Amino acid sequence: MKHIAIGILGAATLGLMASAASAATLDTVKAKGFVQCGVSTGLAGFSAPDDKGDWQGIDADFCRAVAAAVFGDGSKVKFTPLSAKERFTALQSGEIDILSRNTTWTINRDTALGLNFIGVTYYDGQGFMINAKKLPGVNSALQLSGAAVCVQSGTTTELNLADYFKANKMEYNPVVFEKLEEVNAAYDAGRCDVYTTDQSGLYGIRLTLGAPADHVVLPEIISKEPLGPAVRQGDDQWYHIVKWTYFALLQAEELGITKANVDEMKNSASPEIKRVLGQEADTKIGTDLGVSNDWVVNIVKAVGNYGEMFERNVGSGSPLKIARGINALWTKGGLQYAPPIR
Amino acid sequence: MASQDVLREEPSRGSFINDPKIRGIFFQVLVVVLLVAGVWWIAHNVIDNLTRLRIASGFGFLKGRAGFDISESAIAYSSDSTYGRAILVGLLNTLIVAIVGIITATIIGFVIGIGRLSQNWLIRKICTVYVEVFRNIPPLLVIFFWYSGVLAVLPAPRDSYNLPFGSFLNQRGFYFPRAVWGDGSWLIFVALLVGIAMAWFVARKARQRQMATGQQFPVFWTSAALIVGLPLLAYALSGFPLSFDYPKQSTFNLTGGFQVRPEFLSLYLALSCYTAAFIAEIVRAGIRGVSAGQTEAAAALGLRSGSILRLVVVPQAMRIVIPPLTSQYLNLTKNSSLAIAIGYPDLTATAGTVLNQTGQAVEGVVIMMVIYLAISLLTSLVMNWFNAKMALVER
Numbered sequence: 001m002k003h004i005a006i007g008i009l010g011a012a013t014l015g016l017m018a019s020a021a022s023a024a025t026l027d028t029v030k031a032k033g034f035v036q037c038g039v040s041t042g043l044a045g046f047s048a049p050d051d052k053g054d055w056q057g058i059d060a061d062f063c064r065a066v067a068a069a070v071f072g073d074g075s076k077v078k079f080t081p082l083s084a085k086e087r088f089t090a091l092q093s094g095e096i097d098i099l100s101r102n103t104t105w106t107i108n109r110d111t112a113l114g115l116n117f118i119g120v121t122y123y124d125g126q127g128f129m130i131n132a133k134k135l136p137g138v139n140s141a142l143q144l145s146g147a148a149v150c151v152q153s154g155t156t157t158e159l160n161l162a163d164y165f166k167a168n169k170m171e172y173n174p175v176v177f178e179k180l181e182e183v184n185a186a187y188d189a190g191r192c193d194v195y196t197t198d199q200s201g202l203y204g205i206r207l208t209l210g211a212p213a214d215h216v217v218l219p220e221i222i223s224k225e226p227l228g229p230a231v232r233q234g235d236d237q238w239y240h241i242v243k244w245t246y247f248a249l250l251q252a253e254e255l256g257i258t259k260a261n262v263d264e265m266k267n268s269a270s271p272e273i274k275r276v277l278g279q280e281a282d283t284k285i286g287t288d289l290g291v292s293n294d295w296v297v298n299i300v301k302a303v304g305n306y307g308e309m310f311e312r313n314v315g316s317g318s319p320l321k322i323a324r325g326i327n328a329l330w331t332k333g334g335l336q337y338a339p340p341i342r
Numbered sequence: 343m344a345s346q347d348v349l350r351e352e353p354s355r356g357s358f359i360n361d362p363k364i365r366g367i368f369f370q371v372l373v374v375v376l377l378v379a380g381v382w383w384i385a386h387n388v389i390d391n392l393t394r395l396r397i398a399s400g401f402g403f404l405k406g407r408a409g410f411d412i413s414e415s416a417i418a419y420s421s422d423s424t425y426g427r428a429i430l431v432g433l434l435n436t437l438i439v440a441i442v443g444i445i446t447a448t449i450i451g452f453v454i455g456i457g458r459l460s461q462n463w464l465i466r467k468i469c470t471v472y473v474e475v476f477r478n479i480p481p482l483l484v485i486f487f488w489y490s491g492v493l494a495v496l497p498a499p500r501d502s503y504n505l506p507f508g509s510f511l512n513q514r515g516f517y518f519p520r521a522v523w524g525d526g527s528w529l530i531f532v533a534l535l536v537g538i539a540m541a542w543f544v545a546r547k548a549r550q551r552q553m554a555t556g557q558q559f560p561v562f563w564t565s566a567a568l569i570v571g572l573p574l575l576a577y578a579l580s581g582f583p584l585s586f587d588y589p590k591q592s593t594f595n596l597t598g599g600f601q602v603r604p605e606f607l608s609l610y611l612a613l614s615c616y617t618a619a620f621i622a623e624i625v626r627a628g629i630r631g632v633s634a635g636q637t638e639a640a641a642a643l644g645l646r647s648g649s650i651l652r653l654v655v656v657p658q659a660m661r662i663v664i665p666p667l668t669s670q671y672l673n674l675t676k677n678s679s680l681a682i683a684i685g686y687p688d689l690t691a692t693a694g695t696v697l698n699q700t701g702q703a704v705e706g707v708v709i710m711m712v713i714y715l716a717i718s719l720l721t722s723l724v725m726n727w728f729n730a731k732m733a734l735v736e737r
Binding site: 084085088089092108109111112113114134135143144146147148153154158159161162163166172173174175176177178182185186189190191193232233234 | 394395396397398409410411412413420421490494498513514592593594595597604605682683684685687691694695697698699700701703
């Protein structure tokens with residue numbers, strides 16, 4: 001129901017918006033005093049409310065980083081939980097400023113949907129999870145022919161699933177729900193044999209099940225799922241602020257700037273570190289972007305560097321314990337790479 | 343307007359601004375102009391904003407490959423089918439659950455409604471409790487009750503309940519043997535059609551005879567013999583061409599046979615039970631609306647209570663029942679969009695997925711609204727026709 005409401009709301013908003021070009025996103029964000037950030041309805045490690053009701057996770061922290069870049073204060077952000085179906089309409093209609101909701105970057109979303117993905121904050125791939133206690137002897141996704149598969153509607157997951165079973169000439173029985181919690185409940189109740197979504201998600205969801213130890217994630221990864229934040233098209237300044245916030249997080253990790261040492265690093269002898277932290281004389285890097293010159297300092301003070309953000313939310317510092325893998329920096333054999341800040 | 347005719351007002355002798363007729367026309371034209379301008383302005387703005395936001399628009403996307411699978415489909419559908427076909431599958435699923443639900447709700451509703459007027463204390467109270475319970479719970483909760491409260495707690499496929507005739511019941515749904523029609527089985531269907539036609543003919547003749555001579559004819563038993571007997575005869579003649587495909591246990595689920603999924607079952611049961619409560623009240627109101635004098639007059643003629651109900655009360659009650667019944671049918675059809683909560687692939691769910699996969703929010707919502715509007719108008723049309731047919735013909 002709700003996505004219809006948002007659809008109609010979106011349609012109505014598109015209909016009623018003044019036809020003159022709307023104001024720049026940065027100006028409206030500054031005027032209202034916070035960044036409106038679209039997140040998931042609750043996916044551990046990416047965006048989920050903790051026991052105090054504060055949103056935690058990589059996706060939530062990324063929005064805090066943007067708020068820190070714009071306002072110098074990572075807390076100036078408000079979160080809008082969105083289902084997979086609602087998310088694009090919410091961004092298109094201007095209800096949110098950033099969509100940071102474990103969303104896969106695809107060409108269709110970049111073109112026909114009018115979005116701009118700013119980069120890949122988490123390289124993921126789609127996997128399968130089964131209840132090993134109920135299905136002993138199943139240790140490969142290729143043994144899943146005839147299974148009932150739980151999946152969330154309106155996702156790339158749903159499409160990859162159809163492709164994978166078709167390519168391997170296997171049959172399956174889709175059990176499709178709109179909301180993540182509904183999929184979790186149906187899988188936990190035994191309505192389906194298999195749960196499929198991004199592998200990181202499977203690890204997070206496993207923790208929320210009745211008996212996590214009974215469930216295993218199968219080894220196959222059937223797709224590329226580059227997850228990243230997206231903004232609306234047609235506002236290059238906002239696009240650059242969000243994109244370079246992401247690069248600043250990576251650059252900070254590469255240079256060894258952490259939440260703990262950022263103030264000392266300001267006095268570093270390295271010209272590169274001084275430049276990134278806005279300590280160079282007459283620097284214009286920050287102001288050219290539309291923010292203050294100490295924007296990187298603010299970002300790192302708010303959420304730490306990319307590595308800290310990763311370990312805290314999904315890595316060794318979290319219950320998920322996911323290894324860095326291909327999400328390591330390029331200097332450590334991973335795919336995370338930022339263009340120079342100069 | 344009518345009141346003006348009755349009052350026979352003299353035309354105003356003042357300026358034409360004070361003429362109520364001209365003033366009326368002026369304001370009607372003004373409203374139409376404003377309405378058209380408003381719609382045009384909104385449409386123009388939508389197109390303008392879509393272009394500015396660089397979102398693709400138009401209905402061309404319906405021809406694209408859908409790429410996702412749908413669990414239940416009345417027509418051939420795979421991930422290679424088009425988005426348009428996916429929406430059609432959803433529409434058919436909505437129609438199936440609506441039609442089956444309407445039939446069941448009507449039957450339950452009439453039984454409960456008449457039961458509330460029963461002389462028997464227990465029947466009357468049970469029916470009252472039924473109406474009060476289902477009428478006062480939101481339909482979404484009734485759906486969840488059936489889905490999570492009844493069907494989800496059934497055993498896993500391995501420990502299915504074995505029911506008679508090779509059927510099974512488990513948390514994945516209800517499985518029963520599927521009939522496989524062999525060669526020559528067309529004869530059975532032809533025999534069935536012939537049987538129905540003959541039964542109708544017999545009923546007509548018997549009625550005419552009763553009208554003319556007052557003699558009665560055992561129509562029910564003759565019709566039953568024709569409708570059941572003829573196909574059975576054809577079945578024997580064509581050499582018993584019917585076999586059954588029984589559901590069997592496999593690695594994950596039961597395979598073979600015919601599966602009724604729990605999503606459909608719970609939506610169907612919930613919508614039927616919920617709407618039946620309202621129909622029961624409508625039926626009760628309709629029967630109470632027939633004056634007691636009619637019943638007494640019929641009794642004075644010597645009719646038995648069953649005949650009084652069938653021949654005198656119900657035909658008159660139908661006039662009162664049908665118009666509100668139409669809105670209940672419309673409600674049931676529209677409530678079927680709650681299917682999305684339990685993952686039954688109805689129109690709202692599939693069109694919503696298409697909307698999301700293509701990003702065509704405006705077009706998707708327009709398609710859904712137009713289809714629901716069309717279904718509702720069609721239902722009203724059929725029910726209005728039925729109403730006109732059932733209306734008391736005054737002589």
